[in-house]
Amino acid sequence: MLLTAQRLFTGRMSELLEDLVLEIEDGRIANIRPRGSLPLSAEVVDLGDVTLLPGLIDVHQHLAFDASSDPVAQLDADDDHTLLLRMRLAAQRALAVGITTIRDLGDRSYLTLTLRDWFLEGNEVGPGIVASGPPITTRCGHCWFLGGEIDGVDGVRQAVRERVARGVDVIKVMASGGNMTPTVGPHESQLGRAELTVAVEEAHAAGLPLAVHAHGGQAVADALAVGADSIEHCTFFSADGVDADPDILQQLAASGCVISMTAAVVPGATPIYPAMRQRLAAILDNHATLYRAGARIVCSSDAGVGPNKPHNALPHGVTTFLPSIGMTNAEAITNVTAFAAAVCGIAERTGTLEVGKDADILAVAGNPVDDLAAIHDVAAVFVRGQQAVPATSTAS
Numbered sequence: 001m002l003l004t005a006q007r008l009f010t011g012r013m014s015e016l017l018e019d020l021v022l023e024i025e026d027g028r029i030a031n032i033r034p035r036g037s038l039p040l041s042a043e044v045v046d047l048g049d050v051t052l053l054p055g056l057i058d059v060h061q062h063l064a065f066d067a068s069s070d071p072v073a074q075l076d077a078d079d080d081h082t083l084l085l086r087m088r089l090a091a092q093r094a095l096a097v098g099i100t101t102i103r104d105l106g107d108r109s110y111l112t113l114t115l116r117d118w119f120l121e122g123n124e125v126g127p128g129i130v131a132s133g134p135p136i137t138t139r140c141g142h143c144w145f146l147g148g149e150i151d152g153v154d155g156v157r158q159a160v161r162e163r164v165a166r167g168v169d170v171i172k173v174m175a176s177g178g179n180m181t182p183t184v185g186p187h188e189s190q191l192g193r194a195e196l197t198v199a200v201e202e203a204h205a206a207g208l209p210l211a212v213h214a215h216g217g218q219a220v221a222d223a224l225a226v227g228a229d230s231i232e233h234c235t236f237f238s239a240d241g242v243d244a245d246p247d248i249l250q251q252l253a254a255s256g257c258v259i260s261m262t263a264a265v266v267p268g269a270t271p272i273y274p275a276m277r278q279r280l281a282a283i284l285d286n287h288a289t290l291y292r293a294g295a296r297i298v299c300s301s302d303a304g305v306g307p308n309k310p311h312n313a314l315p316h317g318v319t320t321f322l323p324s325i326g327m328t329n330a331e332a333i334t335n336v337t338a339f340a341a342a343v344c345g346i347a348e349r350t351g352t353l354e355v356g357k358d359a360d361i362l363a364v365a366g367n368p369v370d371d372l373a374a375i376h377d378v379a380a381v382f383v384r385g386q387q388a389v390p391a392t393s394t395a396s
């Protein structure tokens, strides 16, 4: 297929390119060449006055949570078969807004692996999935109901090895409590430095990144100390507010650790958890401080955990959150494409529009480098060269 549009944003540079045609073969970008170099008889799909962007990548979702006000109740009510069908719809909802890759950081029964392979084998056009399986947690710890409870250092080692054997793409551990599970407060640590050290060693031995869920300041410090690849949330919850140690903020900024800020929300919707509502301004303030200090920040959503975080929330993080911490429009787009691909360890095959990469493409009306809101105006989505949403206009 030959695909063109008025503008092309490769994700490698901040400028838009014009008059180029993507040659797509076997799901990959085989060539990018000037339109004028093609024979007049060539059949080109021209999307017209749109911009082709790399497909978006959300590095933190939960396909198993239904984005209702009580996702745990829904999860308990569903058997695995029903759950898998619901996850498939959630993935399609994400794809429809241009999210061509989802990193799922916590499922039940390894169902995301089933869904990943279902899409990958070509049974249905669906987003790429990078999956952790059930997150590793303590007895009755955060999200214990997903099935990843373990005891101590040996339990962590065994759990990581089990996930590696299952074929996961990333290891997820819950270093602190969270808002969803009343048994452990978000500010409290549940896995310490010894357990996290084993998790990082075992994950890296298998060539996988370690993503650490950490709200409390101690859990953030521990994740940083052991060399976690990403810290998810990084909110610095204390018992009654937010308390970020300036030294730790400095160290985070100087480290190579990715801070995954689960900040994409649907505008106007408030967090369902009062503890989060009351701390939000202080959390966002720390995020801006981290960005200004040079931290490796990625915008993600934690999609599924509440009504303000449906599985298609990520584009709102691009238009609202990323500019609020100081990113330019081009930087914001690159953050959830090229950089997010690097965070997932899949930058060699997606995240930019370059020869040899998968043809994961989001076509939006207008020019999002001038006006970011354009990314909400989806004209077409392609995943590995297959169209997911009908184009608004095609001509040859």
Ligand SMILES: [Zn+2]
Pocket (backbone or CB within 6 Å): 060, 061, 062, 105, 106, 302
């Ligand atoms: Zn999460």
